[in-house]
Amino acid sequence: MNDPTFLPSIHRVIDQVGTVILGKRPQVRLAIACLLARGHLLIEDLPGVGKTTLAHAIAKSLGLDFQRVQFTSDLLPNDILGVSVFDMAAKTFAFHPGPIFAQLILADEINRATPKTQSALLEAMEEHQVTIEGTTRRLPEPFFVIATQNPSHQLGTFDLPESQLDRFLMRIRLGYPDAEAERALLAGAARRTMIDDLPACMDVAGLVRLQAHVREVFASPALIDYVQALLAHTRRSTHLGSGLSPRAGLALLNGARAWALIDGRNHVEPEDVQAVLPSVAGHRLHGQAAGGAIPGHELAERLLAEVAVP
Amino acid sequence: MSRLPPALQRPWVREALWCALIAPMVAAPLLGAAPRLLLALGSALAFWRAYVIGRRAMHARQHDVALPLGSQSNWMLLASLALVLAPHALRLPAWLTVLVVLFIGWRIAVMRTAMRPLTRGTSRSLFRGGVRPPPRALLVAMVSAASVGVFLQYGTLFGREPGVALLSIMIAMKLLELQSRRDATVLVFLAYFLVITNFLYSQTLPTALLMLAAVWLITATMIGFHQRDPRFRQTTFLAAQLLVQAVPLMIVLFVFFPRLPGPLWGLPRDGGQGVTGLSDSMSPGSFGQLSASADVAFRVEFPGAMPRPVDLYWRGPVFWQFDGRIWTIGSAPSGPTAPPVIRAISEPIAYTVTLEPHFERWLLALDMPSALPPETRMSGEFVLLANGQVRTRVRYEGRAALDYRVNENESEANLRRALQLPAGLNPRTLALAAELRAAGLAPERMVEQVLDRFRREPFFYTTNPPLLDSKHTIDQFLFESRRGFCEHYASAFTFLMRAAGVPARVVTGYQGGVVNPVGNYLVVRQAEAHAWSEVWIAGRGWVRVDPTAAVSPLRVESGIAASIAQDDPLPLLVRGSVPMLSRAGFAMDAVANAWNQWILSYNTQRQQQLLRNLGLDASDWKTLSVMLLAGACAATLLAALFALRSLLPGRRDPVVRAWERLCRKLAQTGVVRAPGEGPSAFARRAAAARPDLAAGIGEIAACYVRLRYQPPGSDAAASAATADLQRRVRMLKT
Known part of the structure; x- marks a missing residue:
């Protein structure tokens, strides 16, 4: 390791996320590994086991700019990508970037959206750019998508086709916490407040350096x-x-x-x-x-x- | 459509009956009592097996795969059947051959109909226009008719000939009800069986090569039936691969399979019908017939120098008794006879004879045999005799003295036999003999006089002499026709000698032989059969006199081809007048000889000799069986290793070897590495299981991982680390 200074920080990230998502250290580590390998992550599990919390905690700990999109069956591609609105004052169209222009997107319950909307997101994931109204716009670097999905047998879901599943480097499952973790969870503070209080353990430049190291x-x-x-x-x-x-x-x-x-x-x-x-x-x-x-x-x-x- | 009883409609019933009927028919007459019992048991077992398989097949019938007509496998099946049937076609009666060809043609027509493109109309019109397979009832009628026909032809359904005939016609008819892969499989196995039946007739190299091709094609056919879209090239390649892979096992089986003394089954060629060769009698014309045969009688190898052609007298049966036309061995003398006494004057020479089966007891030996090959004896007239009929090719080593004295003191009884004459025949010859006797000459002089007469007077040597139709055959020959073959001269000379009071007898055998320069051995063919005389002279014993040599010196000096007129019938191969043909003939005979010597004549003795040379002492069949098993295991292992080699990449990497050694060491203590277990994970688990070795295992695993998964350093460092790893693995005491 020629530059070991960032390793402790990545372990701090894992430790810190681990204080929020209790008893899921392997999954947290997998999630971090996925992001370091510049891949997108799919978390599949039942509602309420902490998928969103995990994504949130990772974003906060890495110090990334974070956006969450709740996918529903009436969500349209423009709701994700952004839209041009006529500015009456300036007499021009002004582009209002959608949530996709963030460094980390949480695509919550991605399989509840229609295939059309799903594919809008997935194109962005693959190309790291979006084309809106004829203009191609680069997405920020780094760019991650953490998508969550409900098991497909749940009502109101559109299964992701195999070709789109392939865009996700990893799929992990969280599962129910074990007894001890669950007791701690019940007794502890509200997760939401904890996340708000999480400090960033590393900066974006550090993360990009680590990603470069992975390739070597x-x-x-x-x-x-x-x-x-x-x-x-x-x-x-x-x-x-x-x-x-x-x-x-x-x-x-x-x-x-x-x-x-x-x-x-x-x-x-x-x-x-x-x-x-x-x-x-x-x-x-x-x-x-x-x-x-x-x-x-x-x-x-x-x-x-x-x-x-x- | 079918009016058969329901039981017979079930294919398994038909096939079981079929198996149980045909197998004993073919095999039963070939066997002795004990094997017959075995065969009956086997037959019952086969029936039971067929029953069980048939029951299973009944359940599995809906899964049986229909065979698309006109698919490539069909054509290949036809081709392989044609290949194995072709040699039989020449041996079967003509009507059967025609039927077989007819049925195959029918099958081809059915296939062509099915292949015809459906231009318009339905499948119904297709059938109306084309050729259909026969309905079941007609097929049954044809089977019965064919069986009856075979019975009428041979008078029996048992034995080799009717068995093969029945098998051939049944196979041809089975083609007509070929519908499913099941049927095809039955046919494929019958084709394999036909391959074996071909060897009942001929075991020569060409037959073996043809049958090898047949086995190849049949195997390819079978492979094709199990593929959805068989390609000729692919199936034949796979079949060739299978055959090549079977070669080591085949060699092991050939070398080590216990040989029975004598053939495994007696080929039903009893009495040697159709075998040309010397017989136990001699009449005018019998040798002339032999001269038309190019069949090989025997082959001889001389370890040393070959004797001169004039010395190559191969001794066969000796005839004492003459009835005026036919010479026979005659009954043994009633009185005591002297044992054969041979005094060799010249140094005996050694030779090895490979005698073709002639279904008689005598063995040909170079005149005069001075030593007996094992398991032979010698008759009173110096003829080598085997213990039984020579039914297979035999090989024996003989020794002969070219210069000899034999039975200088002959018994009275034998001398009387050697003077026997038929009463009241050949008055002119008797008169001539009386003249000779009246001259009061010594026997040697008398012999000279008679030979001189043959030389002087217009006697001719020919394979095609005029028929001797008179009662006085000797008179007619000596004074009228004067044209004869060896038997005429031997017969007349012996008669004349006897009439003149000199004991004489006729010896038959072969004279000369042709050297095969390719294999450096002597080939003696039936055309070289010869007859000469022996006279007994007091003080010298039996002396060979060849009157033919007096008439035609070329016969004994240069062989029969040189001495016979061009227009006399003589086989081309014997005559050797076409150099190309004779060269090719020599090469072919050398190959055939090697095949005979090394493959067909590989018997108990040769097996043991080979094994002794290999340093193995295999005196009995038990040892042989163990060796056979061991050899088969070794061959299979070898093949398995060859097959598994590709699964072991990096076998030669010393790092991997060291790691595998560690795994083996730990496996002995009960810590077995799962195939999918990585080195670090395994080292952790092993260390937990054996805390006493934890440090050593940890170091080794770290070393292994460094060598195998970390960026390589310098070569020197790597080899040092490898040596270190090896040392650590070696030192680890489990």
């Missing part, structure tokens, strides 16, 4: 072999619908790099790949078995067990 984390030929073996196995395997794409492979490697960096290492080990794989591959794999669909994270576990570490 060393992946040895043996490790590349391992990642490739994992990808190849998903393509050969009979119980997986379709294999992982090369984009998924890159996401896996970058996620593992970020994970290694958080660990303070300048090289990737198989364990890093294994740590991020369920989150990276879980929403990309679709297994079918006699009993019905197999959940993605279970497939990921199987994949890890079946492919030998070279």
Whole structure:
């Protein structure tokens, strides 16, 4: 590590978010790794387990400019991107940027919006720019989207198609807190106030430097072999619908790099790949078995067990 | 549409009956009592198996895959069946061959109808215009008719010939009810069986090559039936791969499979019908027939120098008894006979004979045999005899003295036999003999005189002499026709000698042989069969006299081809007048000889000899079986290693090897690394399980991870670290 000064700050971020989201340290760490790898994050779980709180806490701790969009079925693309309004005084159209022009967007309950609105957001995620009324506008750097979604069997949801799920580097689940965490949660202060009081642990420049470091984390030929073996196995395997794409492979490697960096290492080990794989591959794999669909994270576990570490 | 009883409509019933009927029909007559019992048991087992499989198939019938007519697999099946049926077609009676071809043609017509594009109308009009397979009832009628036909042809349904005939016609008819992949599979396996039946007739190299091609094609066909869209190139390639992979196992089985002394099953070619060769009698014209045969009688290798052609007298049966026309061995003398006594004068020479089966007891030996090959004995007239009929190709080593004295003291009984004459025949010859005797010459001089007469007077040597139709055959030959083949001269000379009071007998065998320069061995063909005489002279014993040599010296000096007139019938291969043909003939014979020596004649003795040379002592079949199993395991393992090699990349990386060694060490103590377990995770778990080794394991894992996953430093540092890792793994005491 040639520049270790930012590592403590990233651990402070994780610790601080951990005081708000109790008992979910692995998920917090995954979320941070995802952002360091310049990927977008999808949080899927039931309402009320702290998805929004997590996004909020991360934004505050990283010192990012934060916007939240609540997705509903009547939300229109312009509600996200922005709109030009005629300024009577200046006699010109003035562009009013939408919530997308923030460094961190929380797209809450993204699967409640119509596909049209979903795709407006997803284009921005991929291109890091938006085109409104013929003008292309760059989005700020860094640019993250944390989307939350309700499990698809809930009422009033539009499932994200596979191609759009692929835009998210990771999908994580929070799940219910354990007993101790829940007791602390019930006894503690209101989360909202806690978030308002969170100090920023690092600045934007520091975050950009860390992202640059992620790309330099060393992946040895043996490790590349391992990642490739994992990808190849998903393509050969009979119980997986379709294999992982090369984009998924890159996401896996970058996620593992970020994970290694958080660990303070300048090289990737198989364990890093294994740590991020369920989150990276879980929403990309679709297994079918006699009993019905197999959940993605279970497939990921199987994949890890079946492919030998070279 | 079908009026069959419901039981017979079930395919498994038909097939079970079929199996239970055909298999014993083909095999039963070939076997002894004990194997017959085994066969009956096997038959019952097969029936039961077919029953069980059939029941299963009944349940699985809805899953049976219909075979699209006109698909490529169909054509390949036809081609492979044609390939295995073709050699049989030449052996089957003509009507059966025609029927088989007819049925195959029918099948092709059905397939072509199905392939015809549907231009207009429905499938109904397609059927009206095209060729359909026969209805079930007609098929049953045809099967019955064919069986009856085969029965009428052979008088039985059992045995090799009717079995193969039945099998061929049934296969051709099975083609007509080929509808599903099940049917196709049955046909494929029948085709494999037909491959075996071909070897019942011929085991030569060309047959083996043809059948190898057949097996290849059949296997490709079978693969094709299990693919959705088979490609010829792909299936044949895969089949070739399978065959090549089977080669190590095949070699192991060939070398180590316990050989039974004698053939596994007696081929029903009893009595050697149709086998040309010497017989146990000699009449005028019998050798002339042999001269038309280019069949190989035997092949000889000489470890040392080859004797001169004039010395190459290969001794066969000896004839004592003459009835005026036919020479036979005759009954053994009633009195005591002297044992054969051979005194070698020249240094005996060694040779090895590979004798083709001739279904007689005698073995050909170079005159005069001075030592007996194992498991043979010698008759009173120096003929080598095997313990039984020579039914398979045999190989034996002999020794011969070219200069010899034999039975200088012959028994009275034998001398009397050697003077026997048919009463009241050949008065002119008897008169001539009386003249000779009256001259009071010594026997040697008498022999010279007679030979001189053959030389002087216009006697001719020919394979095509005029028929001797008189009662006095010797008179007719000596004084009228004067044209004859070796048997005429031997017969007349022996008769004359006997009449003159000199004991004489006829010896048959072969004379000469052609050196194959490719394989450097001597080939003796049936055309080189020969007959000569032996006279007994007091003080010298039995002396060989070849009257043919007096008439035609070329016969013994240069072989039969040089001595026979161009217009006399003689096989091209023997005549050797076409250099190209003879060169190709030599090469082909050398290949056939190698095939015989190394593949077909690989018997108990050769097996044990080979194993001894390999340093293995395999005296009994138990040891052999163990070796066979071990060899098969080794071959399979080898193939498995070859197949698994691709799954082990980086095998040679010393870092990985050291790490695997650590994993093995820990696995022995019960800490087994899961395949998907990373090194650090495993090291943590292992350290928790074995706190005493925690430090060592931690260091090794750190070292391994550094070498394998961290940015590489200098080469020197890496090799030092590798050595360190290896040392640490070695030192770790579990």
